[in-house]
Amino acid sequence: MIPGDFRTPKPNKNQLIKMAFAGLIGLIVFSGIVVALTFVLSSWLGQPIIFGNEGPDQPIAFPHNVHADQLGMDCTFCHRTVEKEAAASVPATGLCMTCHSDVGDGLEEIAKMRSLYDDDRSIQWVRVHRVPDHVHFVHEAHIRYFTAEEGIESSQVCSKCHGDVKNMEKVKQVEPLKMGQCVDCHKQNNAPTDCATCHY
Amino acid sequence: MLPLIVLLVTIKGLLMALTRRQFLTLMGGSAGAAVFFQACGVPEKELFIDSPIEMPEDLVTGLDNWYATTFKEGMSSQGIIVRIMEGRAKKVEGNTDHPLNRGTHSSSAESMLQLLYHPDRIDAPLLRTGQRGSGEYKEISWEEAIDRLSSQFTSLEQSGEQDKAVLVTDPVNGHLGMVVKKFVSATGIRHMTYEVLEHTTLIKAMDEVFGQDNIPDFDIDNASLVLSFGADFLSTWVSPTRYSRGYGEFRQGHEHRGKLIHIDSRFSTTAANADEWVYVNPGTEGVLALSIMKSIVDSGQVSQDVIEALFDGNSSLLDLYKPELIASFVGVSESKIKEIGDLFVKSEHPIALGGGTAGAYTNGLQNLKAIYSLNHLKGNVGHKGGLVFTPNSPIEGLETTNTNSASEFKSLIDNISTGEIKLLLLKDADLYYGLPDSFGFKEALFDIPFIVSFSNMKDDTASIADLILPQNTLFEDWGTDVPLAGPGYQSVAFQQPVVRPFFESRGDNLGTKSFPDVLMTLSQVLNKNLDLSGDTFLDVLKDGARQLFDLKRGTIQASSFQEFWMTLLARGVWCDVNEKSINNSYVGKVETVPEAKFEGDGRFNLVPFASAAFYDGRYAFAPWMQAMPDPISTATWQTWIEINHKIADELNIKEGDVIEVRSSNGGVITALAMPNPATPPNILGIPVGQGHRDGGRYAAGRGSNVLSILGTNFDDKTGALAWASNKVNITPTGEWIRVPKFENSVPDFPRDEHQQIVEISTGNNNHVGH
Numbered sequence: 001m002i003p004g005d006f007r008t009p010k011p012n013k014n015q016l017i018k019m020a021f022a023g024l025i026g027l028i029v030f031s032g033i034v035v036a037l038t039f040v041l042s043s044w045l046g047q048p049i050i051f052g053n054e055g056p057d058q059p060i061a062f063p064h065n066v067h068a069d070q071l072g073m074d075c076t077f078c079h080r081t082v083e084k085e086a087a088a089s090v091p092a093t094g095l096c097m098t099c100h101s102d103v104g105d106g107l108e109e110i111a112k113m114r115s116l117y118d119d120d121r122s123i124q125w126v127r128v129h130r131v132p133d134h135v136h137f138v139h140e141a142h143i144r145y146f147t148a149e150e151g152i153e154s155s156q157v158c159s160k161c162h163g164d165v166k167n168m169e170k171v172k173q174v175e176p177l178k179m180g181q182c183v184d185c186h187k188q189n190n191a192p193t194d195c196a197t198c199h200y
Numbered sequence: 201m202l203p204l205i206v207l208l209v210t211i212k213g214l215l216m217a218l219t220r221r222q223f224l225t226l227m228g229g230s231a232g233a234a235v236f237f238q239a240c241g242v243p244e245k246e247l248f249i250d251s252p253i254e255m256p257e258d259l260v261t262g263l264d265n266w267y268a269t270t271f272k273e274g275m276s277s278q279g280i281i282v283r284i285m286e287g288r289a290k291k292v293e294g295n296t297d298h299p300l301n302r303g304t305h306s307s308s309a310e311s312m313l314q315l316l317y318h319p320d321r322i323d324a325p326l327l328r329t330g331q332r333g334s335g336e337y338k339e340i341s342w343e344e345a346i347d348r349l350s351s352q353f354t355s356l357e358q359s360g361e362q363d364k365a366v367l368v369t370d371p372v373n374g375h376l377g378m379v380v381k382k383f384v385s386a387t388g389i390r391h392m393t394y395e396v397l398e399h400t401t402l403i404k405a406m407d408e409v410f411g412q413d414n415i416p417d418f419d420i421d422n423a424s425l426v427l428s429f430g431a432d433f434l435s436t437w438v439s440p441t442r443y444s445r446g447y448g449e450f451r452q453g454h455e456h457r458g459k460l461i462h463i464d465s466r467f468s469t470t471a472a473n474a475d476e477w478v479y480v481n482p483g484t485e486g487v488l489a490l491s492i493m494k495s496i497v498d499s500g501q502v503s504q505d506v507i508e509a510l511f512d513g514n515s516s517l518l519d520l521y522k523p524e525l526i527a528s529f530v531g532v533s534e535s536k537i538k539e540i541g542d543l544f545v546k547s548e549h550p551i552a553l554g555g556g557t558a559g560a561y562t563n564g565l566q567n568l569k570a571i572y573s574l575n576h577l578k579g580n581v582g583h584k585g586g587l588v589f590t591p592n593s594p595i596e597g598l599e600t601t602n603t604n605s606a607s608e609f610k611s612l613i614d615n616i617s618t619g620e621i622k623l624l625l626l627k628d629a630d631l632y633y634g635l636p637d638s639f640g641f642k643e644a645l646f647d648i649p650f651i652v653s654f655s656n657m658k659d660d661t662a663s664i665a666d667l668i669l670p671q672n673t674l675f676e677d678w679g680t681d682v683p684l685a686g687p688g689y690q691s692v693a694f695q696q697p698v699v700r701p702f703f704e705s706r707g708d709n710l711g712t713k714s715f716p717d718v719l720m721t722l723s724q725v726l727n728k729n730l731d732l733s734g735d736t737f738l739d740v741l742k743d744g745a746r747q748l749f750d751l752k753r754g755t756i757q758a759s760s761f762q763e764f765w766m767t768l769l770a771r772g773v774w775c776d777v778n779e780k781s782i783n784n785s786y787v788g789k790v791e792t793v794p795e796a797k798f799e800g801d802g803r804f805n806l807v808p809f810a811s812a813a814f815y816d817g818r819y820a821f822a823p824w825m826q827a828m829p830d831p832i833s834t835a836t837w838q839t840w841i842e843i844n845h846k847i848a849d850e851l852n853i854k855e856g857d858v859i860e861v862r863s864s865n866g867g868v869i870t871a872l873a874m875p876n877p878a879t880p881p882n883i884l885g886i887p888v889g890q891g892h893r894d895g896g897r898y899a900a901g902r903g904s905n906v907l908s909i910l911g912t913n914f915d916d917k918t919g920a921l922a923w924a925s926n927k928v929n930i931t932p933t934g935e936w937i938r939v940p941k942f943e944n945s946v947p948d949f950p951r952d953e954h955q956q957i958v959e960i961s962t963g964n965n966n967h968v969g970h
Contacts, residue, residue: 085262085263092252094254094255095255120253122250122251124249125251126248127246127248130247
């Protein structure tokens with residue numbers, strides 16, 4: 001090769017194989033890093049950052065927007081114990097039937113629910129919001145505090161963590177619900193931040 | 201994945217003998233991996249939430265609900281409230297609204313939880329497959345069980361032998377009693393009522409002395425003197441929860457402090473609590489009572505009207521009972537008899553009550569009549585601080601059925617032996633356990649073609665039955681109660697299911713059922729009309745509540761029946777404290793008391809006593825009750841013998857020696873000796889309650905059943921078993937078992953082991969110890 005000659009020499013067959021091999025390795029390493037980062041970020045944020053963040057499929061496609069927004073039902077009408085106990089509780093199928101024994105004829109999802117009720121079988125809802133096993137989250141205490149502090153309805157408190165559920169056809173998690181978020185909020189509201197407040 | 205990595209790191213660490221730094225680095229890596237794989241998600245099963253099919257409005261996780269119900273126990277009952285969390289019963293407390301216990305409750309009420317959750321409860325109808333008594337059963341459906349039972353009834357009816365079927369129950373009352381009575385009359389079968397430690401003599405005495413058919417409320421609360429003859433009312437007699445409440449007021453009330461004199465041949469819990477325990481020779485309680493009566497009448501403080509009523513004007517009958525004449529016979533000094541008589545006269549509100557052993561001799565009825573007649577002397581019937589009888593129930597037919605006496609059961613057994621009984625139905629009547637061996641029931645039962653038991657656990661009798669139809673327990677069932685030992689005014693207590701039946705998950709055709717509902721279903725199958733106001737027991741009960749509502753009086757006032765019903769269930773009891781209408785003027789004549797007859801010629805008077813934990817053996821299934829120390833001996837989990845410590849020394853008997861007790865009819869039991877200075881030398885006290893053949897894993901084969909060795913002595917008048925009239929002998933077996941007891945289980949520390957205490961003696965020789 002002479003100076004000024006910018007033509008690159010054609011790699012020979014051997015070099016080509018080596019480069020292709022190196023490229024492949026690079027690609028694999030890069031995808032590995034991307035996948036790992038996705039995993040770490042998903043895990044850090046407590047929810048998938050790519051696939052699956054539209055919320056899980058439920059055995060019965062219950063539209064929260066129809067009930068909570070269009071019909072104007074209060075969250076506590078179905079999640080009855082949210083003001084009284086640690087868990088918000090999913091409603092009993094019997095409660096659905098108070099309306100749907102008459103309302104909703106001809107709808108496929110309603111038919112599914114009715115047949116489960118008739119067979120004495122429970123609906124296996126897929127959990128959307130979940131804190132780790134070693135965390136105790138008491139709904140009742142949070143509802144009690146915020147309704148008194150901000151003078152708002154119980155159902156408005158729900159959206160602080162659960163997002164705007166009444167406009168979701170399919171419920172998904174919108175807040176990370178990680179410990180950092182808990183601690184930040186506890187600090188803002190002068191709530192205790194002792195470990196034993198939640199880890200007991 | 202994560203556990204695998206941790207495992208690999210650990211194994212690698214072990215293999216490579218890592219340095220601390222290397223190990224920590226690797227652990228950091230694995231922690232990172234833990235975060236990394238968190239995104240893989242959680243196990244799938246944790247992501248599902250089962251929605252309930254139905255959920256009661258009042259079910260809140262983590263919050264308790266208390267439901268009122270009624271616990272019926274022999275002659276009396278207690279109002280209780282039960283703590284329910286997430287549909288499970290957790291704790292029993294007393295119901296403050298109930299007129300008898302007013303917020304207090306007994307340990308036996310508490311133990312009902314252990315019946316509910318007992319591992320040996322029967323969860324479906326059982327049909328015997330093996331030999332009778334072998335305990336081999338197979339599960340059948342309720343449909344088949346009712347079929348089999350109804351075919352028994354039908355075949356008896358076809359041959360016109362309905363009276364060869366006998367239904368034996370505990371003393372039933374309330375609407376259950378009503379259903380039983382109607383079932384019995386519709387089907388034409390016989391009904392008998394059985395109590396292990398029967399109260400027939402006591403009830404008869406009430407009838408003859410006061411002209412009443414119930415046991416009065418003893419207003420101990422306001423009494424100034426209680427003279428108790430053999431009635432262990434603070435531990436087991438009639439209604440200990442109510443009496444203990446009264447006793448608290450009697451002793452520590454603000455107005456006064458009453459005096460309790462307990463007259464008994466055994467040192468019982470009540471004796472231990474009394475100001476004075478007076479030993480009386482067994483069977484002479486009535487004679488002593490008449491002697492006390494003599495000294496009272498002699499004081500001149502008794503009005504002529506009363507003397508007229510009691511003795512037809514001539515009290516010379518009492519001359520036989522002058523204290524000086526009978527002192528040595530009854531074992532109480534003349535001065536003591538006069539002193540008691542004097543106290544009784546001077547006392548403003550004295551109460552004389554008797555029962556337990558005093559009524560369990562061949563002269564039991566006369567004993568009790570003499571004792572209760574003392575109350576007429578001070579005219580304290582129907583008054584504050586006296587005996588207050590309860591008026592009839594506001595709803596007809598709710599009163600307790602009369603108990604059949606032991607002699608009637610003896611003739612039942614004779615009927616069985618001659619083949620006159622074809623069908624025996626048993627509900628809460630453990631004949632196998634309660635009847636003495638000398639009655640011959642254990643042999644005769646093989647002559648009964650078909651035995652049906654409604655027990656919810658295999659008690660001694662149920663485990664020989666051909667068909668077991670398990671009934672619901674107290675906490676799963678409906679009922680009402682009008683106690684025989686009432687509060688002195690009208691009351692109807694309601695029992696409601698506080699939890700769903702425990703075996704509900706087994707479906708409609710298995711699991712347990714309510715006894716009255718089974719009777720009602722059976723009568724439908726047999727096409728008998730019971731003339732009841734509904735198809736289920738709950739309908740009958742609601743109709744009863746409606747009758748109370750229609751009265752428009754009492755503690756519950758409501759504008760609608762629904763409101764009345766809900767309030768009634770919430771409070772657990774309806775009372776009308778103003779309804780006391782009763783005729784208190786009846787005065788029974790005083791009679792002489794014959795001498796008690798004893799069976800056998802043994803050295804000791806055998807005094808079986810109702811155990812504070814098991815009463816008559818019915819609570820032996822519960823480990824809580826097994827572990828409850830006896831108030832006197834503190835013994836648990838065993839059968840023991842109370843024997844005088846000096847007699848024990850003489851016979852070389854130590855605590856824990858296994859002693860054989862032999863009665864004249866050949867009955868033998870063994871039990872552990874517990875020498876006690878408070879036991880009189882001629883008395884051998886043995887608690888009733890242990891020695892079950894079956895009855896669940898905690899009762900079966902534990903201790904001995906003292907009832908089994910009793911003879912066939914009956915009360916002369918009532919035919920009740922004279923269970924305290926046996927004389928027995930004892931022989932040590934040479935074995936020794938440590939008595940499981942609460943007190944004194946740690947051995948004494950060695951005193952002066954190294955003999956460092958200096959002994960100082962008097963005298964010339966100034967001896968100094970080591």
